[in-house]
Amino acid sequence: MDGTAAIERNWEALKRILAMLVAMAEMGAGSLGAGMPGAGDVGAGNRGAEGVGAGGQFTFFPRKGAAASRQVRAEKSKLSPALTLPRHLYLAILRLLRPAEAAARRLIIAAARGIVVTLPPLRPRKPKPATLRGPRAFLPKGPKKRAKPTPRTLSLSLLDPPRRLFHVPRRAVPAHAAPRILGLDFGATYRPLPPPPSPNDPIDASRLGQRLAALTAALDDLPGQAQRFARWQARRDAAIARDGAISRRRLSPLRRGRPPGGRLSHYEPGATHPRKIREVDEILAHAHALAVYALDSPDTS
Template identity: 50%
Template sequence: MDLSAVIENHRAALRRIVAALVAMVEMGGQFALFPGKGVAASTPAQAEKSEPSPAPGLPRHLYRAVLRLLRPAESAARRLVIVLARGVVVALPPRHARKAKPKPRPTSIFVRDGVGTGIVLPRGAPVPAHLAHLVPRKTAARPLSFPLLDPLTRWSRHRRRAVATSVPRICIAGITQHLAVPAWKPPSPDDPLDAGRLGRRLAALARALDDLPGQVKRFARWKARRDQALAAGRICRVTPLRGGRPPGGRLSRYDPDAPPGRNIRDIDEILAHAHALAHYALRPDTS
């Protein structure tokens, strides 16, 4: 088996999937994910030159559909990087002592980070026009880096809080009008969801597929830092993969001779194959 040809085929398939997801988001949200480029020209190769603009809301059903394909595509690309990084060794620069950063002084009377005293506003509350100059300006969202480690499974012993279905009513008899309890509506498939982070994740995945050698160096540096931490006796993460199925995957193992199953997509087969190759690449080299 020619491993380089297999990786290149999977990379090309992932780039086609990313291009399809970009077209879905642009047509569904009616905005340009990559400014200055049309839907037909929005390919993963263009993601390195432009960043996604602030995105309006996407319908909930479209957001979930894109996310169901984006998660396994990210997992497959992550495993291709792990396979290519087998045997790659990099030298880390010497560590420098970090300088203590001075605590920033609050520049606004609105308390958002627990520093100072002032007026606490809930997130998204409108600010009066005569106080708008006291609120610090928001900076542009930074592009996301492609994650090279699987997100760990969350284990929480705390009980989930019940969703509030109403608001408190404060009435004064004879002075204020009696307010009716607002009816709670279940989530609708057409509810708009913010797609800003979704667009940044698509751009990060597209950049990673266009620059696999750079991602390989990143992963080799992570392995070198992990080895240093283990040698020093520090607690750190040992493996980049999490146990069980990969994030977003539907196949437990890769079997090229198995008949096509129900609800099995092309990305599931690519991810299962990349997952098997990544496990083989993480084995210690005994030759």
Template identity: 50%
Template sequence: MDGSWTIEKNREALKRILLMLVGMAEMAGGASTLPRHLYRAILRLLRPAESAARRLIIATARGIVVNLPPLRPRKLKPKISDTVAAMRRLGLAVNLSKQDFARYEAECKAAERRAARPRAICLPLFDPQKYPFRVRRRYVPARGVPRISVPGFSERAALPPPPSPDDPIDAARLGLRLAALGAALDDLPKQARRFARWKARCDAAVAEMRQIGSAVVVPGRTARGTIRFQRTRPLWLGRPPGGRLSPYDPDVRRRSNIREIDEILAHAHALALDALNPLRPDTS
């Protein structure tokens, strides 16, 4: 499998699809909302395009070696602003010294600067989490809405109107996702170095856990010092998100509902699996 040529070919195809999606979004005349039917049409193509770009990043990261500096334990210092906020919620008076008050003001100003800072546009490197114990919501049609009335005293309430294909939907988040996808496709090596750094940290943590005999779970720390658990596998097991093809086989006859983005995603998925598992047999 010629990785560089196939990655570049799929990247160009994804950029062409992205331009089509941006053109579809601009059909609303630059408005912050999109009609429901147009919003759903873009979303049906954007999700597999994001999955394919994510897998191209993983395939590009193959062979990149990252030397991480040794992890130094960080001394966690409790924030005075959190303590003051907790005491105020309880209705308690707060009396701070001059040094603590100066530190409290500095923390508040730093929080304001972080809130005003523009958020970086970045494509997620992992597939969304699957929750095996999630209960699926039961769909209730519009006619199933209870209409309680008393004959002779009240009139029967009318059913609510069904959602219209022309209902406006906020497209701010959709625009950010399109911008993040475009930025990732324009600079795949940078995103590949991102993934290589994550993979190096993950492998180091897993090796340390195995040495001490613990479960293979990667612990991390948030900005406030609380422990959280990170993922050790970036991709789903099975069919990629948004795709209609599981294995990549160019010789198999395609069904009528298979789109171009599905073939790109299946090919990118094969490249990513080959990069994550170098000893895996090549079935492309």
């Protein structure tokens, strides 16, 4: 089973869906006065997500060339301090972004089939200093110097989020529907309840912009992400060989059951689906089948 053509076809479809999501975010941010320039350049081969600016502003910029760097500086000077989206558009993007991330993760796993990497030798552990051993360990320590926080790099997670087995959602009454109990104090001031949430309420979308940027970077460098997953597999196998069967490391990157955000339990080529099944659901089901095959039948040649 050679899944190169299937990976390429699903990769192109995911790039098209990602371009649509960024255009939706640009439209929503523009309606609230926070512009997002350059959303139409997602599918270009020499372009990608430059990152998230101050306050969570998310933009797409070209990466190469001196003219590109000048354009980046010119565009960054026009950025608004923060990115907000209407509630209904934020939720609509989120409903499509989650299965798109899961599909990209499975395409990376399928593309990593047959890749063999060699890990560097483990570094020996440094012995503890004398101040941390013996009676000196109980002495009060001096003030610690705070290290400067290093900027976090945007990267798509290679592992599915774990399923919360014993999570019981708390039942809470929303603020706009709380009972009006004033008590026996007849002189208490009446405070009106807050209005119910509106679909047009502005929502902070800085985290959403970071996830879009990470997904764009992963789709722009699929072979590099496949090498990254192969290194994760090698570290997992080395930990299992060192610690035995009982290892704290995660054994499988995929969680059991239906993929996150998907509406199809399995992939059926040529099958007709109801209207509620979206294109991203079909892509996710196909990518899941490719990833499961790559994990169950590794290419050792």
